[in-house]
Amino acid sequence: MMGIDRYRNNIKSLTHFLFAGCLLASVSLSAQQTKVLQHGAHRVGKRTDAEMATWRGYGLGQFIHWGVYSLFGGELNGNYYNGAAEWIRSWKDMPHGVYDSAYKQFNPASFNATQWAKMAKQMGVRYVTFTTKHHDGFCLWPSKYTDYTIANSPYKKDIVKQVVDAYSKEGIDVYLYFSVMDWHNPDWRYDLKTKEDSAAFERFKLFTKNQLTELLQQYPQTKGLWFDGTWDNSWKKSGAFTDTLEQYLKTLHPGLIIGSRFRADEFGNRHVDANGVLMGDYEQGWERKIPKTYADVHGNDWDCVMTIPENGWGYQKKWLGHWKSTNEILEMTAQCVSLGGNFVLNFGPRADGTFRPEEVTIAKEAGDWMKINSAAIYNCEYTGWEKQDWGYYTKKTGENKVYMIVFNVPVSGSLKIKPAKNTLVDKAYLLTAPGKNLSLEKLDYGASFIHVSSTGYKQPFVIVLETKEGSEKSDEQKAKT
Numbered sequence: 001m002m003g004i005d006r007y008r009n010n011i012k013s014l015t016h017f018l019f020a021g022c023l024l025a026s027v028s029l030s031a032q033q034t035k036v037l038q039h040g041a042h043r044v045g046k047r048t049d050a051e052m053a054t055w056r057g058y059g060l061g062q063f064i065h066w067g068v069y070s071l072f073g074g075e076l077n078g079n080y081y082n083g084a085a086e087w088i089r090s091w092k093d094m095p096h097g098v099y100d101s102a103y104k105q106f107n108p109a110s111f112n113a114t115q116w117a118k119m120a121k122q123m124g125v126r127y128v129t130f131t132t133k134h135h136d137g138f139c140l141w142p143s144k145y146t147d148y149t150i151a152n153s154p155y156k157k158d159i160v161k162q163v164v165d166a167y168s169k170e171g172i173d174v175y176l177y178f179s180v181m182d183w184h185n186p187d188w189r190y191d192l193k194t195k196e197d198s199a200a201f202e203r204f205k206l207f208t209k210n211q212l213t214e215l216l217q218q219y220p221q222t223k224g225l226w227f228d229g230t231w232d233n234s235w236k237k238s239g240a241f242t243d244t245l246e247q248y249l250k251t252l253h254p255g256l257i258i259g260s261r262f263r264a265d266e267f268g269n270r271h272v273d274a275n276g277v278l279m280g281d282y283e284q285g286w287e288r289k290i291p292k293t294y295a296d297v298h299g300n301d302w303d304c305v306m307t308i309p310e311n312g313w314g315y316q317k318k319w320l321g322h323w324k325s326t327n328e329i330l331e332m333t334a335q336c337v338s339l340g341g342n343f344v345l346n347f348g349p350r351a352d353g354t355f356r357p358e359e360v361t362i363a364k365e366a367g368d369w370m371k372i373n374s375a376a377i378y379n380c381e382y383t384g385w386e387k388q389d390w391g392y393y394t395k396k397t398g399e400n401k402v403y404m405i406v407f408n409v410p411v412s413g414s415l416k417i418k419p420a421k422n423t424l425v426d427k428a429y430l431l432t433a434p435g436k437n438l439s440l441e442k443l444d445y446g447a448s449f450i451h452v453s454s455t456g457y458k459q460p461f462v463i464v465l466e467t468k469e470g471s472e473k474s475d476e477q478k479a480k481t
């Protein structure tokens with residue numbers, strides 16, 4: 001039974017793992033501390049291959065949650081709730097029979113994958129993560145391992161294929177979201193307490209492996225898999241299987257990118273193994289929250305997935321409460337890139353395949369900004385410079401270029417900069433006016449001011465700093481205290 005209590009339990013266990021994501025122990029691997037693990041991390045530090053370098057440089061991504069839940073739009077008996085609309089099947093007043101037959105009405109007459117991909121392209125996203133199967137178990141591709149698929153809806157056509165093809169054609173890399181937890185499959189278990197549970201879960205593991213193999217074989221353009229619904233004891237007790245499966249998928253599809261939500265070690269640790277080392281290609285715990293400092297990311301690759309409303313991923317007819325403005329979204333993007341991560345914004349299309357006007361506007365406005373300023377977002381990384389109150393620094397990977405993405409101009413109009421050690425600023429100019437150098441007023445301790453107008457901004461703007469190696473020769477007196 002998937003009642004509200006089950007839902008609460010899941011929230012509790014998920015909260016645990018999201019916290020774990022924040023608290024990744026910065027364990028130093030001294031000989032005594034290191035446990036010998038068969039199914040722990042197989043690598044310390046970041047991946048160094050070309051596929052991962054591409055991933056690292058994306059800067060901005062799109063998430064799409066679309067499925068049977070989109071038909072309900074978070075409405076149950078005429079009421080709307082703040083809960084996540086894609087979880088509506090688990091809400092206490094939702095009869096499962098009603099939900100489980102709703103796919104017979106899933107017929108997105110206005111769905112046009114090319115239009116979706118063009119909107120995403122216009123927005124400037126460089127990768128998309130698309131829900132192939134959410135917790136409800138409904139497959140947007142014609143999986144041969146279950147009848148609960150798009151093939152048996154009135155729409156019939158393969159949606160995953162259309163999305164993969166259309167986005168790939170626009171040059172946007174495609175990642176497939178896949179929920180391991182599956183409320184439709186009778187063999188799914190939250191825990192393995194009896195022999196019968198274990199037998200059922202053996203069948204479920206094979207089903208999962210088959211579906212994943214099917215996805216990678218049918219959509220070979222796929223760059224990575226984005227797993228969800230992996231926090232329950234049944235999966236945590238399957239550490240060896242999850243490890244073997246991950247390696248199998250990567251053999252099947254070299255270069256495949258899989259985040260830290262997928263597997264567990266043999267002790268049931270998730271995200272990081274018993275030695276505190278990340279398992280997976282990037283840290284996947286930053287859901288609807290952003291690290292504050294570089295120390296928070298523990299030297300790992302990471303991305304942040306974010307909703308536009310406060311919570312909820314699938315289509316919600318009525319957004320209750322705050323939803324983010326384009327400037328807030330741009331600020332989150334800048335913040336993520338400044339700390340070496342990517343920012344991924346979620347969209348929840350309606351069941352007919354159209355996007356709500358708020359999402360269309362945000363995509364358009366963010367895209368207009370990206371058209372001018374994407375140099376400060378794409379292929380950029382953490383600078384190591386001391387953060388200042390006006391906004392965020394990013395650095396072009398492999399180049400001597402630092403970007404200041406300015407959100408908060410102080411009333412003085414004076415923007416303070418303080419390069420990292422052994423770095424000097426050679427030139428400063430607005431990204432939009434490369435020929436016109438801005439003057440730098442030298443301050444003590446290697447800092448400078450750039451003076452700009454203190455008023456009149458509607459959007460963040462970017463200043464480029466060309467840098468060189470060296471340190472300031474100065475005769476300034478350090479204060480004696």
Ligand code: K80
Pocket residue numbers: 010011014015065084086087228287305313
């Ligand atoms: C599952 C469970 C909780 C408590 C919060 C979010 C989630 C799922 N992960 C997001 C990426 C969505 O898919 C959401 O349904």
